[in-house]
Amino acid sequence: MERIPILRMGEFLLVTIQVDMHDKLAMRLQDDLTDRISATSARGVLLDISALDMVDSFIGRMIADIASLSRLMDARVMVVGMQPAVAITLVELGLTLPGVSTALDVERGMQRLSQHVRRP
Template sequence: MDRIPILRMGEFLLVTIQVDMHDQLAMTLQDDLAERISATSAKAVLIDISALDMVDSFIGRMIGTISGLSRIMDAETVVVGMQPAVAITLVELGLELPGVSTALNVERGMQLLRARVAAQ
């Protein structure tokens, strides 16, 4: 079964979503990430969605869940690179992802995570 790879960089976990996701793939990613956070005691998770041309309520919910999950497991999450059209559509859909941290791109996302981890 196909999976979205999770890369480890020190205390950080990096996920880049580059495929048109079906629901099962999203669920698998959610489970895999929870496993990896626990196994590696990662302090932060960065999810790059700049290649996604669409985020519907299912993927939106997955992003929210990952964010909540990792917070409980003492890791920060940041979602980076959301496209303007995707952001506008999500707002129109009624999904404002409260509690999810965002950044413009991977670089800014890393900065944000480093600052947060250092502050702890």
């Protein structure tokens, strides 16, 4: 079964989306990720979407849902690497992902997550 891999990096999880996602794959990722957060007690999740050349309302909703679910499980989600054309399109679509934290790339995302986790 096709799956998006979830890597563990210390107290964070790294998800790199590199395929043209169909809806079932997106749904499966959501389930897998919440399982892994619970199993590893991860404090943060880096969602690297730099390879995604399109985010429609379905994937957008998946991202927003992952952020809310993780937050309820005490892990913070950082979406990193969104392409300019994708960002412009998402805004035009009316999907601005309020409440979802973002960073330019994995390295900066990791920094921001660490800062956040260290804060009391």
